[in-house]
Each structure stands twice: as C-alpha cells, then as structure tokens.
Amino acid sequence: QVQLVESGGGLVQAGGSLRLSCAASEFSFKTYNMGWFRQAPGKEREFVAGISWRGTSTYYADSVKGRFSISRDNAKNTTYLQMNSLKPDDTAVYFCARDQTGAGIIRRRTSDFGSWGQGTQVTVVS
Numbered sequence: 001q002v003q004l005v006e007s008g009g010g011l012v013q014a015g016g017s018l019r020l021s022c023a024a025s026e027f028s029f030k031t032y033n034m035g036w037f038r039q040a041p042g043k044e045r046e047f048v049a050g051i052s053w054r055g056t057s058t059y060y061a062d063s064v065k066g067r068f069s070i071s072r073d074n075a076k077n078t079t080y081l082q083m084n085s086l087k088p089d090d091t092a093v094y095f096c097a098r099d100q101t102g103a104g105i106i107r108r109r110t111s112d113f114g115s116w117g118q119g120t121q122v123t124v125v126s
Contacts, residue, residue, distance in 0.1 A: 002027050002115040004096050009120030012086055016124075020081040022096030022117055030054075030074040033099040033106055035113055036081045038092035038122075045095070049081060050106035059106040063089075086124045093119040 008020040020036070033052050039045040049070035050059045058070050067086075072079040079096055097113035107113075 002098060004098065004115060004117035006094065006096055006117045006120040009094060009122045011123045011125065014087055014124055014126045016086050017082070017084045018086065018122060020083065020094055020096075020120060020122075022079045022081075024077045024079070024096075024098070027098070027115075029077040032102050033104065034070075034072060034079045035097045035099065035106075035108070036070060036079075037095045037097060037110065037113075038090075039095070039119075040092040043092075045110050047108040047110075048094070050099075050108065051079060052106055053103045057106060059108070061108075083122070086122075088124045088126050091122060091124050093121050095119045 003025045005023045031053055035050040036048040037045050038048050048061055051070045051072050055072045067084050069082040096117045098115040100114035
C-alpha cells in the first residue's frame, strides 16, 4: 500500500520560510512524478508544484512561482517543498501526492494524482 507522509509544517511569520518533506514508501518512488497541493479552509484543493520522476523538470502555480522550490531525493524516497517569503495567503494544509501514471509530463489536476498523504498544516501570520 502506497504511503506518503508529510512533515515540516508549522506556524511562521510572514516573510519567513519552511521546508516540507514527504517520505514515500511501498512503491517505486523514482519512477513517479510527484506533486504538492494545498487546501485552505473553505477552498478547493489546488496545485502548488510538481516534479518529474528524475527531478529534471518542475512546474509551479503562478501564486508560488519564485518563492517555492520543489525537489526530490530518489535515494531517500523523499520529495521536498522549500517555501520562502511566505504570505498569510499561503496558509493551508499541504499535501504531497503521487501521479497516477508515473512519468511523462507534469500534471496539475487533483484527479491526475491517485495517492495522497495526510497533509501538514502551514500557518502564516502577519
């Protein structure tokens, strides 16, 4: 059974930074594109960033471009989301997810991802 476990969330002041981690197990991590999503209270889950199976391609939502950076370490079966210059609007539960089909182009719809972690809360205060 696919397992994805996020960590690294917390409370931070606006302008600060956090680094989220997602530890993967029970599947061949290095053969799957991965993504980070977030969901704020009362809002739909939205795409934040995606990374290809090799880590050579990335894609970001416009709202985080230039501030967030996604990466992965296939030797550690882990993907990361470095978040800088955080804003109160970034407050949400952050989820990592595995693309259903594996490799290929980086996709952004929630329906393209078949396995999800439990999420980690990020709260940004001004």
